[in-house]
Amino acid sequence: MQAPDITSFIPPLRTLMGPGPSDVPQRVLDAMARPTVGHLDPAFVGMMEETKELLRYAFQTENALTMPVSAPGSAGMEMCFVNLVEAGDKVIVCKNGVFGGRMLENVKRVGGVPIVVEDAWGAPVDVAKVEAAFAANPDAKVLAFVHAETSTGARSDAQALAAIAHKYGALVIADCVTSLAGIPLMVDEWELDAVYSGSQKCLSCTPGLSPVTFSERAIAKLKARKTPVQSWFLDLNLVLGYWGSAGKRTYHHTAPVNTLYGLHESLVILAEEGIEHSWARHADNHVMLRDGFEAMGLKFVVEENYRLPQLNTVYIPDGVDDAAVRARLLNEFNLEIGAGLGDLAGKVWRFGLMGHASSVKNIDYCLSALKQVL
């Protein structure tokens, strides 16, 4: 067989203002290019312990079981469901966008019995509907919802939702892929039991890892399982042997060493800025982008109170060609913005102001490019 005549790939230099990936700072890219060491190397094990501590800070939790899963956010989601839901368990799933729908799919694939609470795309999860769902199903074992819906830009009230679940003795699984580091997320204060996120979005590492954190209640549920976890790769009982305690690491899989260097660096940058300052920066920059959009006559999909500062979804103006505008932004300005997904496909654009990409420079550039193209 002939060897293909293919040369090194040199990517274009984009400005990433879609729903993720967002711009990755040079410090993180440099960290990823450092020499690979073994995944059981004592130096690496020390870095793993630091990463766990830095993630606890990002999640605002003391949970011992806080670590990055060696795969994207979708795998972090699946880890929560395969470990915490057993066949026959009733799960109340809130669906107000693509990612709630993906949670529902996960419930079905583990043999759970889903009770779906639906809200409009662009609206937050309705707390009253969740209360009613629990009243009708007091035996529900788990409540699952998305804190920050990446497909719409809506924020739901994670604290209020978790409080209802706990009143009924249910565990809480929360998708915090887009919220982590972008808006307040208080895992311990709000009593979220199983939380997954991504290395990208507001952390600004490259994509490919999924930070997760589990409460003692979640671990108790895991220990009380009557059936084995259906996934070997995502079985927390096994993953814990590697990530659990620095003293005795047992081999589970070969960790993605260099991507973990990148995650570590992105978390060091977050700690240097201070998470409250990161939240404030995201909030302030949203206001600046919003004012620019409103001056151009663009309308937001999500009501102001529930809007994510890091993901700004606006309706495409009448008569404007969605794909043509995005193609011009990409080709003439090297600017990536996001298309609509699912129910909102073709109707909206999604502008990310996430992590390192949430900057005045990017906002100025985006507003100026958009004015020229529209």
Next chain:
Amino acid sequence: MQAPDITSFIPPLRTLMGPGPSDVPQRVLDAMARPTVGHLDPAFVGMMEETKELLRYAFQTENALTMPVSAPGSAGMEMCFVNLVEAGDKVIVCKNGVFGGRMLENVKRVGGVPIVVEDAWGAPVDVAKVEAAFAANPDAKVLAFVHAETSTGARSDAQALAAIAHKYGALVIADCVTSLAGIPLMVDEWELDAVYSGSQKCLSCTPGLSPVTFSERAIAKLKARKTPVQSWFLDLNLVLGYWGSAGKRTYHHTAPVNTLYGLHESLVILAEEGIEHSWARHADNHVMLRDGFEAMGLKFVVEENYRLPQLNTVYIPDGVDDAAVRARLLNEFNLEIGAGLGDLAGKVWRFGLMGHASSVKNIDYCLSALKQVL
């Protein structure tokens, strides 16, 4: 919560001669540090197509469905089992080391009925035993074996094993994590139906991705499933929407963009060298290391005919302290070698000569360091 006082991680510069990760060439590290682009960016989609073509060359296959899974080799393994084995399917699983055992675990977790063919650790899979297992279980749907057992350094006869399976109309799942690019692996000629590997080992990319390839027979079995695939993240029907055709990509998960840059570069390096030359280099360097070891009186675990050139397993000499030797090699020489796993823990050392790390320079250094320490 106080921000942790943790600074950037600067790894030590090791020489990696264990069972993986192996040394990553600077070109791959540089590629990983290039600017992140979106996972639906046309430039990135072009790179994905190139990666598929380069992987087909590495696997020596024309299989359309050839791609990297966005997670380590263990997830590639699980992808094969969750898609190709349905509850109740009989699976003949060959176990002659750790990774055959892991395949068995995967069969159980998808509800398959395992028929185990066992061989000694260090021996290849016994073709006659597999023939007998099929004769006793002609209704077996799948044969699963490890081509190159990373825990022992033994090579099994993949072609002969696949021929038996096809005689009985069964599919073949082969673990080629350590064989890919290190020894001949002819996916089409040998008619292997589902093959998974890792981005590390003899490809010398960083760990974290799992190249896989599926034959038309495997896809037919997937299409004929009566039940949904139990994993959402690893469901080939969904993953195909993203990796399948360059013309129409649908979002499944956010691809690990920068690690894929690295894999692409490592495959370009392989194509430049030529895969036959890569096989020959691994074979030649094994001879050099073997001669050095034998001159020192070290004994190999695996019989010469079945020995993997890229993974050299030798017995620890009597009276030598396993952990102390490995610690001295690491601390004084920055040289990582592998410990024994499972049945061989404490009894053997594993010396990798994989990919970029399979070099005369590394062999000289390793032999010299080992002489000083022993």
